[in-house]
Amino acid sequence: MTKTHVTKTIAFVLYPGLTALDVVGPLQVLSGLAQFDPAYRVVVLAKDTAPLPSDTPLALAASHTFDEIAEADVLVVPGGTEGTLAALADDTLLGWIRHAAAGAEVVGSVCTGSLLLGAAGLLEGRRATSHWAMRHLLERFGAVPVAERWVEDGPFITAAGVAAGIDMALALVERLAGEEMARMVQLWIEYDPQPPLGGIDWDKVDIPSYRPIADGLLASTLAGHPELLARLTA
Amino acid sequence: MTKTHVTKTIAFVLYPGLTALDVVGPLQVLSGLAQFDPAYRVVVLAKDTAPLPSDTPLALAASHTFDEIAEADVLVVPGGTEGTLAALADDTLLGWIRHAAAGAEVVGSVCTGSLLLGAAGLLEGRRATSHWAMRHLLERFGAVPVAERWVEDGPFITAAGVAAGIDMALALVERLAGEEMARMVQLWIEYDPQPPLGGIDWDKVDIPSYRPIADGLLASTLAGHPELLARLTA
Numbered sequence: 001m002t003k004t005h006v007t008k009t010i011a012f013v014l015y016p017g018l019t020a021l022d023v024v025g026p027l028q029v030l031s032g033l034a035q036f037d038p039a040y041r042v043v044v045l046a047k048d049t050a051p052l053p054s055d056t057p058l059a060l061a062a063s064h065t066f067d068e069i070a071e072a073d074v075l076v077v078p079g080g081t082e083g084t085l086a087a088l089a090d091d092t093l094l095g096w097i098r099h100a101a102a103g104a105e106v107v108g109s110v111c112t113g114s115l116l117l118g119a120a121g122l123l124e125g126r127r128a129t130s131h132w133a134m135r136h137l138l139e140r141f142g143a144v145p146v147a148e149r150w151v152e153d154g155p156f157i158t159a160a161g162v163a164a165g166i167d168m169a170l171a172l173v174e175r176l177a178g179e180e181m182a183r184m185v186q187l188w189i190e191y192d193p194q195p196p197l198g199g200i201d202w203d204k205v206d207i208p209s210y211r212p213i214a215d216g217l218l219a220s221t222l223a224g225h226p227e228l229l230a231r232l233t234a
Numbered sequence: 235m236t237k238t239h240v241t242k243t244i245a246f247v248l249y250p251g252l253t254a255l256d257v258v259g260p261l262q263v264l265s266g267l268a269q270f271d272p273a274y275r276v277v278v279l280a281k282d283t284a285p286l287p288s289d290t291p292l293a294l295a296a297s298h299t300f301d302e303i304a305e306a307d308v309l310v311v312p313g314g315t316e317g318t319l320a321a322l323a324d325d326t327l328l329g330w331i332r333h334a335a336a337g338a339e340v341v342g343s344v345c346t347g348s349l350l351l352g353a354a355g356l357l358e359g360r361r362a363t364s365h366w367a368m369r370h371l372l373e374r375f376g377a378v379p380v381a382e383r384w385v386e387d388g389p390f391i392t393a394a395g396v397a398a399g400i401d402m403a404l405a406l407v408e409r410l411a412g413e414e415m416a417r418m419v420q421l422w423i424e425y426d427p428q429p430p431l432g433g434i435d436w437d438k439v440d441i442p443s444y445r446p447i448a449d450g451l452l453a454s455t456l457a458g459h460p461e462l463l464a465r466l467t468a
Contacts, residue, residue, distance in 0.1 A: 012292075021423065022263035024292065026395065029315040030262065031290040044292045051285050051295040056265040058246075058258065058278045063291035111424075130422060149428040161424030166397065171430040182431055189255065189363060190345075194383045194428035196405040197416055200426040208435035222367030 008176075010034070011100065013113075014046040015093055017083020020054040021162050022110040026076055026169035032185035033173050040176075043069055047092070052089050055080050056098065066096045069094045074172070075104045078165070079112030080225035085221040087116060089228055094120040107156050108172060112164035114158040118143055127153045131161030133210045140232050166191060239274050241327075242410075244268070245334065247347075248280040248296045249327055251317020252330040253397050254288040260310055260403035266419035267407050277303055281326070289314050296332040300330045308406070312399070313345030313365065319455040321350060325463055328354040335446045341390050342406060344399035352377055361387045365395030367444045374466050400425060438446035 009031050012023055027042065046052060046062035054060050077097060086102040087093055088105060090091035098120045101107045109117050114130040115169035117123050118141025128143045129151045150159045150223040152166035170191070186192075215233050223227040244264050246257055261276065268274040279297035280286060288294050294458055311331060316437070335341045340389045343351050348364040351357050352375025361370060362377045363385045372379040384393045384402035393402035408416035421428075449467050456463040 014292075018261070020258045022292070024254045024258035027290050027292060029252070042291050044290075049293075050468050051293070055295035056258070056261050056278075057276050058248075058261060058294035059283075059284040059285070059297070061293035061295060063293070149426070152439075161422075162421050163425040163427065174428075174430060179431065181266070184435050186429065186431065187434055187439060188395075189397050190434070191397040191427075191429060192436075193397065193425075193429065195420065195425060195427065196401060196408060196418065197237060197413065200421055200424070202426075205421060225447065 006050045006071040006122060007039060009069065009071070010040060010042045010074040011069060012042070012044045013075070013077045013093075013097060014044055014052060014060060015083065015087050015090070016052045017086065018078050019111060020058055020060065021163055022057045022078035022080060022165055023060065025163060026078075026108070026110060027114035028171075028189055029166060029185055030074075030076070031179060031186055033181060036181060037177060041225065043072075043175040043230035045069055053083075053139070053205065054085060057087035070099065071103050072100055073104060074106045074108065075100050076108040076169075077116050079115065080109045080213060081112070081217055082221050083180060084112045085115065088232075089225040099120065101155075104113075105115055105155060106169060106172065106176075108158070109156075110159045111161045114138060114143070115141070117156070118157070122198070123156065127151050128137065128158040129160050130158065132205070132207055133161075133214055137147055137209075137232055138212070145231060146224070164181055241273060242307040243303065243305070244274060244276045244308040244310070245303060246276070246278045247311045247327075247331060248278055248294060248308070249315055249317065249321050249324070249413045250286045251320065251397055252288060252312050253314035253318075253345060254290045254292055254294065254358075256314060256347065256399055257294065258311035258405075259397060259399040260312075260342070260344060262423055263400060263403035263407060263419055264310070266422055267411060267415060270418060271411060277306075279303055287317075289317065304333065307338060308340045308342065309334050310342040310344070310403075311347035311350050312344065313347035313349070313452055315346070316455050318346045319452055321391065321464075323456060323459040330340055332356065334443075339389060342389075342392070342402060344402065348372060348377070349375070351390070351392070356425065360390055361385050362390065363394050364392065364394040365418065366439070366441055367395075367448055370445075371448070371466055379433060381436060399446045408452050412464045417423070
């Protein structure tokens with residue numbers, strides 16, 4: 001088979017206040033794919049290209065605007081805390097996500113990015129995951145929450161919280177370009193994790209006890225949107 | 235013991251062309267520490283606060299300039315490929331790193347950030363690590379290269395390539411603030427890695443065979459600095 005020269009566009013969505021690692025984990029992985037295979041190009045899209053605050057002291061600037069690139073083959077929506085919950089009421093952003101998702105082959109999310117997919121009406125009846133502290137909210141958008149590192153359902157691939165975006169993105173590279181490419185990217189970014197205290201012991205995490213934190217974040221962030229707030233906290 | 239209110243400053247160094255995940259991995263971890271314990275503040279420093287290109291399509295903007303914050307308790311220097319190798323000849327940047335390191339309790343690096351510490355004259359006789367493809371270059375700065383995920387020697391804590399910065403930063407949180415805090419940050423960023431193809435099988439990586447890539451990058455990036463180039467490739 002002759003190698004085609006058609007470029008596939010992988011687009012990341014940027015908005016104010018998101019979690020920096022939610023974007024940069026999968027972005028580093030998929031930029032590795034684009035570096036090794038020029039059939040892919042990666043872009044980062046926002047309303048404009050001015051630097052946006054993240055949930056860290058680092059500000060992040062998109063490479064293109066939503067107006068410049070309206071279509072993508074792969075769409076990745078990162079999450080966060082306050083910034084992402086506020087974005088659940090951003091109809092312009094949700095409209096753009098809905099439009100881009102309709103034409104995409106793969107629609108991915110990291111962390112609470114899946115709530116944005118849900119708010120855009122994309123996850124009805126789909127199995128999906130999110131950050132463990134916010135996963136239950138997926139039900140409010142008609143999705144079926146699943147406690148896995150990443151979940152594939154049709155065109156959707158949703159990752160668990162923050163760092164899970166790296167695992168999800170490597171799974172996506174394998175799906176798009178095969179195992180050898182996924183291993184090459186993994187080697188280049190030296191993703192050979194050795195958490196100093198080992199993995200998370202989920203038996204010791206009382207997830208329902210964190211519910212008031214999620215409800216408090218929703219209440220403070222969505223105070224100006226009582227209908228949406230009621231839908232998420234009822 | 236009464237809790238002190240003295241703020242410790244954790245400073246990340248930003249420069250053009252660095253690897254985005256080198257900064258953002260440990261930045262997300264240490265921003266988690268600062269979020270849970272107000273005795274810490276995190277800043278990202280560069281020559282100015284205009285957005286700088288990274289090795290991905292995302293541009294990154296510092297929170298403060300080197301002039302605004304000249305001292306830090308913890309300093310973290312991220313790495314990269316071309317951008318970092320070019321920075322080996324940036325005397326202003328190296329001078330700032332040297333000055334800040336002299337007053338810091340901990341000096342960390344990610345990936346080829348350790349080469350910047352070396353070029354600043356800080357790693358003479360120290361055990362240190364770096365990205366696997368560039369680790370041998372540490373010797374040229376008088377350091378002792380070690381193939382570990384992260385290496386602690388005196389005030390220095392150097393991490394292996396890119397993603398290793400997350401492991402290093404969690405070890406650093408444990409050192410600064412204890413095991414419970416490190417577990418809390420790890421849980422919040424859901425760092426429970428599940429690489430889809432497992433870890434890296436180092437027996438299958440012929441590291442010396444990648445030497446021409448490193449030499450090629452050095453030759454193209456440091457063409458204007460023949461003395462430094464000769465020191466690194468001789």
